[in-house]
Amino acid sequence: GENVEQHPSTLSVQEGDSAVIKCTYSDSASNYFPWYKQELGKGPQLIIDIRSNVGEKKDQRIAVTLNKTAKHFSLHITETQPEDSAVYFCASDPAGGGADGLTFGKGTHLIIQP
């Protein structure tokens, strides 16, 4: 089955700096890659996703890049703010589009230092 590796497990950055979180996946059939943000005591919230026919997608301060050949994708957050502090999860879906179960990474605890 699919295996998703996520790095780093903890990331501390100064407010205003950029943060990058990286994930690799194993199943070449995977073609949908969402990113979720989880705050304490809440469920994961979808923040951005990318499909395999696209190399990069941007939404304001958040961007995701995908390299299908290398089987890795990354989340980029620019101009970080205190409210960006949370745990971020990457995921992949071999069926595409979230129609079946997602395989999640273990998460990155992002800490924004004031």
Next chain:
Amino acid sequence: GAGVSQTPSNKVTEKGKYVELRCDPISGHTALYWYRQSLGQGPEFLIYFQGTGAADDSGLPNDRFFAVRPEGSVSTLKIQRTERGDSAVYLCASGRGGNYGYTFGSGTRLTVV
């Protein structure tokens, strides 16, 4: 409602007991998912419903776990003969299926003592 509702938010039960966890999806969402999240880990897929039927139950860990969605809306996750290792946050999510992402609820924190 506006989001996915899960009840109870917390459940403490004794080892060996039976528990039911409820999920009310977003109105009109045909796809419903159950995940389990242990401390410090990402969510782990359990089961996926499309309408009333379980389209994929490959993530259920063993036959003590069962889920139903009789009318294609509310779903119940049932755990028999609970074990301490079942302690986790059980997350439900709903979506429109197909090529759309889905929305998670806040979860039920299950503690087996």
